[in-house]
Amino acid sequence: MATQSKGSILYKIIILVLIVGLILVILIPAKIWKQEKQEMKSAQFNMESIYEAEKFYHRLTNTYTTDQEQLLSVIGQDSTLKQAQQLVNHTQNLKNLLDSYQNIPYLNNLLIVDQNLSTISNDLNSNERWFKSREDIQSQAEKLNQELRTLNSDLEFPNYVETANILDTLYQLRRDLSDYNLQTAASRCADLSERLNGLLPNVELDNLQAKWAQLFKDLTTFRKDLDATDISKQTSVAARIREFSLTIDENMQLLKSINKAENTKKAEEISHLLSEQYNTFLQDFVITSKRALYKLAKEDSMVLYISKNNFISPVNGQPYVLGITPDSSDIKVESPMLLDELLAMIEADAGTISTFDFIPHYMAYLDTLKSIHQKVWLLKSYYDEILT
Numbered sequence: 031m032a033t034q035s036k037g038s039i040l041y042k043i044i045i046l047v048l049i050v051g052l053i054l055v056i057l058i059p060a061k062i063w064k065q066e067k068q069e070m071k072s073a074q075f076n077m078e079s080i081y082e083a084e085k086f087y088h089r090l091t092n093t094y095t096t097d098q099e100q101l102l103s104v105i106g107q108d109s110t111l112k113q114a115q116q117l118v119n120h121t122q123n124l125k126n127l128l129d130s131y132q133n134i135p136y137l138n139n140l141l142i143v144d145q146n147l148s149t150i151s152n153d154l155n156s157n158e159r160w161f162k163s164r165e166d167i168q169s170q171a172e173k174l175n176q177e178l179r180t181l182n183s184d185l186e187f188p189n190y191v192e193t194a195n196i197l198d199t200l201y202q203l204r205r206d207l208s209d210y211n212l213q214t215a216a217s218r219c220a221d222l223s224e225r226l227n228g229l230l231p232n233v234e235l236d237n238l239q240a241k242w243a244q245l246f247k248d249l250t251t252f253r254k255d256l257d258a259t260d261i262s263k264q265t266s267v268a269a270r271i272r273e274f275s276l277t278i279d280e281n282m283q284l285l286k287s288i289n290k291a292e293n294t295k296k297a298e299e300i301s302h303l304l305s306e307q308y309n310t311f312l313q314d315f316v317i318t319s320k321r322a323l324y325k326l327a328k329e330d331s332m333v334l335y336i337s338k339n340n341f342i343s344p345v346n347g348q349p350y351v352l353g354i355t356p357d358s359s360d361i362k363v364e365s366p367m368l369l370d371e372l373l374a375m376i377e378a379d380a381g382t383i384s385t386f387d388f389i390p391h392y393m394a395y396l397d398t399l400k401s402i403h404q405k406v407w408l409l410k411s412y413y414d415e416i417l418t
Contacts, residue, residue, distance in 0.1 A: 070345070072344045073343055073345055073365060075332075075340075076342075076343070077350060077363045077365065078332060079332040079333070079336045079340045080340060080350060080352070080363045081361070082332045082333050083105060083336045084363075086105060086108075086333045087104055087105065090104060090108060094354045094358065096352040098338065098341050102336070105336065111326075112334070113316075114323065114326055114330060115326060116317050117212070117317050117318075117322075117323045118323050118324065118325055118326055120212055120310075120314065120317065121323050124212065124304075124322070125204070125324070127307060128219055128304070129204070131200070131297065131304070132197075132200060132201065134296050134297055135293060136230065136288050136294070137230075137293070137297065139288065140193060140194065140197060140285070141201060142278075143281050143282065143285075144194035144197065144198060146275075146277050146278045146281075147178060147181060149270075150178065150271055153267050153270055154171050154178075157171075157265050157267045160265050161261070163261065164261065166255070167259060170248075170252045171252070173248070174248060174252060177248065178245070180241065181241060181242070181245070182194075186234075187234050187237065187238060189229050189232045190233050190234050190235075193229045193230065193233055196225060196226045197226070199222060200222055200223070200226075203218060203222075208321055208323065208324065210321065211321050211322070212311050212317075212319075212320070212321075212322050213308070213311050213312065213315075215322060216307050216308035216311050216318075219304050220307075223300070224301055224305075226301075227294065227297050227298050230297060231291075235285060235290075238282075242279070242282050246278070246279055253267075253269075253271045253272055256268040343366050348366035349366065350366060351366060352364075
């Protein structure tokens with residue numbers, strides 16, 4: 031029994047070792063392939079970065095260079111890309127502040143309500159030609175439009191209407207930020223948010239929600255009646271109204287649970303930061319007088335952040351080879367791995383070719399041709415000087 035027990039343990043150990051070995055056989059190659067893929071990706075990025083840096087250098091100096099130190103020095107002294115990056119940083123700061131302001135729950139819910147109310151109204155108007163085929167449907171649609179106009183009435187809901195208008199303006203400003211220079215955008219954001227902060231505590235929320243409760247019922251009745259007619263085969267307006275109505279109702283419910291005082295305080299804090307951002311832009315006048323820029327172009331980013339590390343291949347640790355074309359019209363960036371592979375391929379054939387008897391005679395003939403070519407150019411130069 032003892033012998034069987036020892037054998038059983040030995041078999042289990044062998045099985046365990048085999049299982050571990052199998053797992054390693056599967057995992058290790060996958061890890062190596064992943065590493066090789068990452069190295070190839072890094073190598074490609076490095077080569078692109080060097081090429082773009084050379085192009086940038088050429089725009090500045092009208093020449094290319096194989097001198098790494100010279101290339102990095104000239105790029106580092108140029109302020110164009112640094113200013114572009116500063117513009118991106120300023121834009122991102124303003125965008126983030128504006129996003130934080132608009133994402134305050136109270137403001138965000140009010141904006142969603144306003145946008146969806148406008149969408150429903152537009153849908154009712156754009157589908158009027160279908161409603162005319164049924165007098166009862168047309169009558170309901172006209173009544174709903176009237177109720178929607180009431181929600182946008184300056185007389186009944188003046189603070190809500192002005193709040194919605196400012197929120198919509200801020201939304202469009204954020205969406206089209208790159209159409210404005212940063213100073214103008216920041217100034218408008220600061221002014222609009224300050225105006226909005228004074229309105230938020232006085233939005234007629236209770237009356238608005240009560241009005242919406244009745245309108246929601248009327249919209250539900252209308253879309254159900256619409257679905258029962260042939261008009262539903264011509265337009266999907268009923269389904270759209272259902273979707274937008276539910277979105278409005280959901281946000282109306284959320285508005286009931288929001289702490290208005292806390293949200294208003296948060297809005298005031300961010301509005302103050304927007305004003306400070308505008309003052310910062312004024313101090314950096316040259317840069318912020320330009321249009322907002324979300325990010326650098328890929329090529330510019332490569333040039334701006336290029337370093338000595340980019341000149342070394344991550345595959346074999348060898349430097350990339352730079353070669354300027356004979357007419358100086360372009361520069362080539364070649365992988366040291368490729369050159370090593372080509373050299374290995376050539377060496378074998380070169381050894382065989384060197385044993386051929388005609389090679390020494392051919393090399394002597396080639397030297398003679400080079401000598402004649404040099405003498406011709408010397409004579410040509412001499413006669414050119416005499417003629418001029």
